């Protein structure tokens with residue numbers, strides 16, 4: 162019944178499993194590269210991959226028009242898709258871990274509602290919370306309000322303790338508050354302004370710019386190493402709060418640190434492209450099915466899967482009806498959800514690789 | 515390294531649970547059984563020693579050094595505590611979950627020594643056949659044994675096991691405690707285990723501490739402690755009239771003949 166395996170064999174199994182995980186990560190990375198390339202080649206004009214590649218390496222090789230198309234339009238959109246997908250998925254992975262809830266996502270704590278309100282405030286009243294931001298008014302407002310919710314939850318946890326239930330309840334309260342405020346803004350808005358608010362909320366990659374990309378990249382370059390640094394305590398948290406504490410994890414502090422990290426990521430993503438739900442949920446979920454919950458593999462793979470999902474979304478949003486780019490927020494939900502459900506149903510049971 | 519608990523008072527918020535608990539000089543390699551009825555404060559005492567609860571009064575010293583002021587992580591290096599509630603729904607293998615317990619207090623990188631320690635611990639507890647199973651897929655008893663593995667893999671000075679055998683069948687109760695004793699003989703930590711089974715306590719422990727209502731009622735060698743009237747009174751297993759039936763009770767539980775020192779209990 163209980164045959165006791167040789168310790169050396171155990172080590173072997175573990176090392177083999179780690180190798181398999183690197184394999185999975187490499188495979189998803191390959192898919193992401195493929196999707197990224199397809200994304201920049203797809204679009205009106207029908208330029209071939211080789212033409213695009215030449216423009217990438219030498220911007221002026223095919224004239225100024227193509228340089229503008231590739232460098233100022235397609236590339237920022239494609240890069241933003243990858244970047245925002247990664248931001249959202251990492252934030253989602255961390256949120257699910259600290260709240261110990263697989264249904265949590267970056268916007269669980271009301272971040273997107275707050276950001277939408279901030280954006281509408283800018284659109285309707287032209288009020289900026291930070292003076293003199295010029296054309297970035299909407300983006301900055303959305304960002305500041307998204308961060309504000311985080312600050313509020315942090316304050317609340319000071320008073321009430323950092324339990325996951327407390328945090329979720331505060332998140333719900335914030336969500337409803339800002340939804341009501343948003344409705345108020347819409348009530349006060351003109352028809353044209355309502356259209357802008359709705360469009361903002363649907364999520365679009367067309368607001369991509371190199372400055373935003375730079376900022377997002379810096380953030381990601383901070384967030385992923387930071388999560389990797391905290392990988393062992395975060396994984397321990399999955400064993401339950403008391404067990405994690407008994408292993409030496411300062412659970413309260415870890416939650417606060419991660420919450421700050423998540424809100425920065427979520428606030429940045431939402432202010433760049435508007436509300437794009439689902440990616441922050443599905444990225445970590447697929448990653449978990451592929452490599453389990455050792456955060457050393459789970460977080461980077463979540464980032465890659467999230468990037469892949471949003472990159473594919475960008476691709477699909479261009480190809481459904483040639484000439485029309487649908488808002489990505491709609492695509493992720495409309496096309497992503499059935500695919501996601503079929504993935505869940507087909508892998509009857511979550512299994513360790 | 516010697517563990518001493520001196521005049522410890524602790525509780526939750528304003529409710530005090532432990533009152534002036536003192537257990538002196540537990541030498542390295544000693545297996546102390548903590549016995550007492552439900553709500554006696556056994557888990558509270560363990561949580562306080564492990565640093566999950568800050569005591570309102572008293573000191574906990576390991577090798578003469580007061581550990582109450584150590585940080586979370588430094589404390590965990592000295593004291594490993596297995597909570598009474600364990601088990602989880604994480605998507606991790608048993609091997610990974612034990613490695614994880616070890617990695618909290620060792621450096622970031624997984625090195626060969628870490629892997630050896632995990633493999634050896636699983637092997638020593640007879641759990642290596644479970645190594646590649648998911649922690650969420652274990653039976654109740656298997657999960658409990660994995661929790662024990664997560665605790666002893668850390669090889670600290672003090673190991674606290676909160677009811678390590680409550681979910682195990684008779685065979686596994688004996689085998690896990692035997693494995694723990696064998697490990698102790700090699701590494702000489704102080705082990706304290708909360709046990710509800712007095713027979714097991716008598717067989718495996720060098721010393722028993724009887725806790726009731728947050729205070730220590732008795733502390734000493736198992737054969738002395740188990741013969742005390744407080745035991746009967748506490749556990750209300752026997753009234754005076756039934757005193758003569760005592761032998762029958764333990765024999766009925768069919769433990770007496772399994773462990774050689776069982777006569778320590780059935781005596782009288």
Ligand SMILES: Nc1ncnc2c1ncn2[C@@H]1O[C@H](COP(=O)(O)OP(=O)(O)OP(=O)(O)O)[C@@H](O)[C@H]1O
Pocket residue numbers: 526529531550551552553554555556557558559598
């Ligand atoms: N988190 C808590 N908050 C408030 N009171 C608590 C808490 N946990 C335990 N207590 C109280 O502290 C007392 C001691 O509980 P403890 O868990 O230490 O008992 P125990 O000896 O471990 O019991 P058992 O054998 O049932 O595990 C009980 O009266 C219990 O109600």
Ligand SMILES: [Mg+2]
Pocket residue numbers: 556557558598676
């Ligand atoms: Mg208890």
